[in-house]
Amino acid sequence: MNAAFLLTPKSEVKYVYEEWTMRQALEKMEHYRYSSIPVLNKKGKYVGTLTEGDLLWELKGNEDLDFRDTEKISLKEIPRYRNIKAVSIDVEVEDIMATSLSQNFVPVIDDLGVFVGIIRRREIISYLLKIRAESKMSLR
Structure with a gap:
């Protein structure tokens, strides 16, 4: 079955742009209590996912970094330690x-690489629980 029905559309997803600063990302992630967030370029294409770990490693690697200095660091400059790939909008749930299992959400792109939304782990689990319940009902 196509996983598009599990999609949380871009209009309901919080994300950052790679041109933003580290401080802007920190503040957005803090405000929404996110541990990771999709990163887009100016054209709306998915370029990666920024995690709290990425930000912490950047802070650790720059011992002289003051919080105010995070306004000077572009997200483009921050290495990402996990390469979270996006999937196509027509991906199958099984895929x-x-x-x-290893991330809270799966980024979804269209055929041109434009970010269209995410599929959250909880939606996948809910879907699987629904299938399980339906199969139990059909066995009765």
Whole structure:
């Protein structure tokens, strides 16, 4: 089954742009209590996912960095330690189950690489629980 029905559309997803600063990302992630967030370029294409770990490693690597200085660091400059790949909008649910084990969401792109939304792990689990319940009902 196509996983598009599990999609949380871009209009309902919080994300950052790679041109933003580290401080802007920190503040947005803090405000929404996110541990990771999609990163887009100016054209709306998905370029990666920024995690709290990425930000912490950047802070650790710059011991002289003051919080005010995070306004000077572009997200483009921050290495990402996990390469979280996006999937196509027409991906099958079965093809993203393993991916969802290691991340809270799976970024989704269209045929041109434009970010269209995410599929959250909880939606996948809910879908699987629904299928399980339906199969139990059909056995009765």
